[in-house]
Amino acid sequence: MDVQILAAFGIYFSILTVIGLIFYFKAKHADAYMLGDRSVNYFVTAIATQASDMGAWLFMAFPAALYTRGMLEAWTAIGLVFFMYINWHFIAPRLRRATEQYGAVTLSSFLAARCGDRSGIVRLLTACMALLFFTFYIASALVGLGKLFASAFGLNYHIGTFLGLASAIVYTLLGGFVAIAWCDLFQGIFLLGMIVLVPAVAYTSIGGWDVLVAGLKAHGTQLSLVPSVAGTLNGILLALGWGLGYFGQPHILTNFMGIDDANNIKYAKWVGIAWQILVLSAAIAIGLIAIVYFPEPMTAPENLFVVMAKQLFPPFIAGFVLCGILAATLSTLDSHIFISGSVVAEDVYKRVFCVDAPSRHVVWMSRLGSILVSCVALWIARDPSESIYNLVQYAWSGLGSAFGPLVILSLSTCTITPFGAAAGILSGGMVSAFWPLVSTAVSPLVPGFFVGLLAIYFCSLATRTTQKSQ
Secondary structure (H helix, E strand, O other), rough: OOHHHHHHHHHHHHHHHHHHHHHHHHOOOOOHHHHHHHEHHHHHHHHHHHHHHHHHHHHHHHHHHHHOOOOHHHHHHEEEEEEEEHHHHHHHHHHHHHHHHOOOOOHHHHHHHHOOOOOOHHHHHHHHHHHHHHHHHHHHHHHHHHHHHHHHHOOOHHHHHHHHHHHHHHHHHHHHHHHHHHHHHHHHHHHHHHHHHHHHHHHHHHHOOOHHHHHHHHHHOOOOOOHHHHHHHHHHHHHHHHHHHHHHHHHHHHHHHOOOHHHHHHHHHHHHHHHHHHHHHHHHHHHHHHHHHHHOOOHHHHHHHHHHHHHHHHHHHHHHHHHHHHHHHHHHHHHHHHHHHHHHHHOOOOOOOOOOOOOHHHHHHHHHHHHHHHHHHHHHOOOOOOOOHHHHHHHHHHHHHHHHHHHHOOOOOOOOOHHHHHHHHHHHHHHHHHHHHHOOOOOHHHHHHHHHHHHHHHHHHHHHHHHHHH
């Protein structure tokens, strides 16, 4: 175990813990803990929102996909940037105003109120579906942390997953929403620096542009985004298979809900999109440069950033560079852990078991819920052979399919019924959940999203007609 790398990690974790402690004393009631009293400024919102989106996928899974499959995988980045812009521009301001109007502090409570559900079925369905897919999302982050600790320190994989989870839980449960937002601001800026630094240094070390292009051609790597009609169609499906998911990600939508003023979203949009373009471009560069940088094919391409960092920099500097993976992973992990706990407290405990629960009980139930969901995710992440890419895609697709269509329609029409909302959540989520059993390269998000959209429309139409005839 390299002591210098360990020291860098220790300093990084200490900074996050201090931030959590600072906000611990400010989050004494449920609204402050879960949504920060809607007080977060636009710059923090922008970086925190985007940082909570990427995770270990950015440093490990996405570059590995470029490394193994070539430039066609860059369509993923195109889809993410395009649909995130739409999310910022159309969804964010409407959601911020609507959730304040309804007094909703979770996505579940907003969707239930918006469709006029008094039975609690929509809220409970939303909560259950969110917890299901968030568990896999948390598991993907733990797999990334386990592989990082194993590669960087030679630690046992399972010890690495446990240490990573424990580190995230400490500062996440201390200060709540605002602490996570400020931690994610720090981590977003930090990871941006690290993910740009590594390909820049590696690019210089291989000899520049001519060497890179010659090396990629020698390896037979596809460099065109539109190699053929079929290839372009696959690229578009890839873009849709990731980009459509933005409309249904609770950890992203919650950040929209917590900004101090809906009018400031227009500023947050440009900061966030600029950050996103930079980090995704750097991740693409890492995957392509690695093809030339490593003379022999890598057997574990998800570790290529770790290996490059350790070879390019002295141990102490390499430790901080590797903290970039920590920053990306923890900025996603903390949001998922936190929102899972909020769902357990607000949408299950408070709704089903104790409607008049005191605020402090709701806060502590949220913390307990976060721990319970994390333990289940830790069990899912027990197999080190699990693919980060596949786990993230599964969770991302499930959330996007279950909630994306309902969020869009909830903010654009007044004609959704509780039956339509429930049908959309169930059909979209279940199609996405079981789609991987079908032997196809199409992302589960594409069929799940459109099945959910159609289910909401036709079931709402049918039940509105029934209600009018009674």
